[in-house]
Amino acid sequence: MRRYLVQTFGCQMNVHDSRRIEEVLRGAGYAPAEGPSTADLLLFNTCSVREKAEQKLRSAVGTYKHLKAQRPELVVAVAGCVAQQEGERLLKRMPYLDVVIGPDNIPELPELVEHIRAGGPPVARTVFDEGSPRFLVARPRTDAREVTSFVTVMKGCDERCTYCIVPYTRGSERYRAADEIVSEVSGLVEGGVREVTLLGQTVNSWHPGEKESHRTPSSFARLLRRVAQEVPGLRRLRYTSPHPRHLNDALIAAHADLPVLPRHLHLPVQSGSDRLLKRMLRRYTVAEYVERVTALQAAVPGLTLSTDMIVGFPGETDADFEATLELVRQVGFVSLFGFKYSPRPYTPALKLADDVPEEVKDARLQALFALVESQQSAHLQALVGTRQQ
Ligand code: SAH
Ligand code: SF4
Ligand code: F3S
DSSP, rough: OOOEEEEEEEOOHHHHHHHHHHHHHHHTTTOOOGGGGGSSSSEEEOOSSSSSHHHHHHHHHHHTHHHHHHHTEEEEEEEEEHHHHHTHHHHHTTTTTTTEOOOOGGGGGGHHHHHHHHTTEEEEEOOOOOOOOOOOOOOOSSTOOOOOEEEEEEESSSOOOOOHHHHHOOSOOOOOHHHHHHHHHHHHHHOOOOEEEEEEETTTGGGSSGGGGGGOOTTTHHHHHHHHHHOTTTEEEEOOOGGGGGHHHHHHHHHOTTTTSSSSSOOBBBBBBBBHHHHOSOOHHHHHHHHHHHHHHSSTTTOEEEEEEESSSSOOOOOHHHHHHHHHHHOOSHHHHHHHHOOOOOOGGSSOOOOOOOHHHHHHHHHHHHHHHHHHHHHHHHHHTSSSO
């Protein structure tokens, strides 16, 4: 029996893809390898959202180079966003790679591995399924060990924030049919899953049809209501990542009405400066963000928020960063993912000089983390002695 080893580098979407990759392989008769030395297929599922993606991949693949020398029949594959972004070019730069495969081509993996094992040349398959999007369904669980699961509701991203590579590595937005989503959640819950996280790059822009005319502001809220109603066994329903501009009244009302939604939302803001939000093409102002989360917290008392923040975006001044800290205080985020801006290939922000010195980026990130940690401790302290689910 063939054995595989999958190593994952990226976001939840990437983790989820790794699961689907493993399912496709198991469906083709593979079993998981105990370690690299017993694997017939080594697959690296990559991320390119921040710097050094390719270096990380090189060093990971480099660790196993000796295995390839010992066993030429070992197949080495790269999947995920670096694969999608570089395609054929990656094969040229990394001669010991056999297969480069994009996120939409996962079902073709076993076939490509056979092609290599039959002596075929290295191959790259990175074609988006824009015309007829496919969503790989999670198989019903046979072991009840896992109580949480991801379910994809949309893929791709049309926002084009100027710093971000995701629209290039994941293509344009494609939405999954509501029936399929509900039936996947329901199947998982029957298999023992208690918490589901709906996944999408701008998950709350979900709507049921391909056409712009099918889009109504309440589509995503209606999807949440449908899942809650049709899968009563589900104990908690999360979603990530929402875009602030789609946090509309219908969604806020769903939060107020549905106990299955947690009293927490991760809502990436990226900066507390309007000047920078504009340069990032985030399509909202600080005031609009604050207004939306205030309305949400009014509808769901006790709801906490976390966010993503980028420091050192081109042109970020001390005053801009001060505004970011001010927003963190004002909203009272209890947790935060902070990143130093890193210029990415193909993105519009490349035209702007990466002009904030590395030491300044470091210092700002540290200041941001220190502030959030203090808010988090205060929040946790306030919960001491209470009973929480
Ligand atoms: N679609 C999600 C996640 C995008 S990637 C969203 O829009 O929220 C996750 C995070 O990585 C982003 O929220 C952003 O904070 C960060 N990020 C993306 N590109 C980056 C870059 N070029 N440099 C630094 N951080 C970046
Ligand atoms: Fe990237 Fe912006 Fe799309 Fe998020 S919304 S994936 S940050 S382009
Ligand atoms: Fe995710 Fe990284 Fe791709 S964040 S979408 S794996 S670039």
